[in-house]
Amino acid sequence: MDKYAVGDIVKLKKPHPCGCSEWEIMRVGADFRLKCMGCGHQVMVPRKLVEKMGGTITFESKKGVGTTFVIRLPFKINLYADKREEQKDVSEKSIKGLHILLAEDNELNMEIAEFMLQNEGADVTKAWNGQEAVELFRKSEPGEFDAILMDIMMPVMNGYEAAKTIRSMDRKDAKAIPIIAMTANAFTEDKLKAKEAGMDEHIAKPVDVKLLVKVISRLVGNNLGGIRNEKEKME
Numbered sequence: 001m002d003k004y005a006v007g008d009i010v011k012l013k014k015p016h017p018c019g020c021s022e023w024e025i026m027r028v029g030a031d032f033r034l035k036c037m038g039c040g041h042q043v044m045v046p047r048k049l050v051e052k053m054g055g056t057i058t059f060e061s062k063k064g065v066g067t068t069f070v071i072r073l074p075f076k077i078n079l080y081a082d083k084r085e086e087q088k089d090v091s092e093k094s095i096k097g098l099h100i101l102l103a104e105d106n107e108l109n110m111e112i113a114e115f116m117l118q119n120e121g122a123d124v125t126k127a128w129n130g131q132e133a134v135e136l137f138r139k140s141e142p143g144e145f146d147a148i149l150m151d152i153m154m155p156v157m158n159g160y161e162a163a164k165t166i167r168s169m170d171r172k173d174a175k176a177i178p179i180i181a182m183t184a185n186a187f188t189e190d191k192l193k194a195k196e197a198g199m200d201e202h203i204a205k206p207v208d209v210k211l212l213v214k215v216i217s218r219l220v221g222n223n224l225g226g227i228r229n230e231k232e233k234m235e
Contacts, residue, residue, distance in 0.1 A: 010025060043111050104151045183202070
């Protein structure tokens with residue numbers, strides 16, 4: 001029996017901009033449709049994102065009102081844990097505090113990706129096509145962005161051309177910043193095209209959050225010196 005059902009209330013780690021952290025499940029399946037209990041805003045979230053966060057399911061019943069199911073997804077905090085172990089876990093798998101440029105033309109896909117990244121603690125700047133991504137990067141300060149997530153099939157300028165344009169810019173962080181392709185096309189030839197365009201990795205849609213965090217964390221970790229040092233020089 002499915003442990004999640006329409007009408008359940010999900011409590012997420014990161015509150016919505018309206019301030020509410022509780023969401024009602026409107027649809028279940030391969031994806032969840034969630035509605036913010038505060039403002040009514042709705043989003044689609046991959047099922048794996050909800051399930052991987054763990055937690056417990058409890059319920060509260062009131063006569064004449066009904067039953068409210070609450071899925072609690074608490075932070076794993078141990079005040080007595082070895083600080084070195086905590087720092088090790090964060091450094092290996094966390095994207096908290098990173099500034100990511102996200103290029104995606106599909107509104108629903110953009111909303112899902114933004115939600116996933118923000119829920120992992122990252123800051124997100126959105127671009128709705130390749131040309132907009134190029135301009136946002138061109139106008140940014142060196143080191144302002146830690147990574148770029150690039151959809152491939154976009155209007156005005158596709159992801160391949162956008163990546164090539166960024167890589168050709170006369171600034172060090174343009175050569176070093178991790179650019180990750182996100183596309184439903186996961187054939188070998190697509191991966192080769194991404195590589196030829198200057199992209200560092202290729203992640204297939206629907207995006208696996210755990211894999212995405214792992215890839216971004218690894219690439220940014222390998223590249224910290226190049227981008228941040230360039231930023232320090234400019235300052």
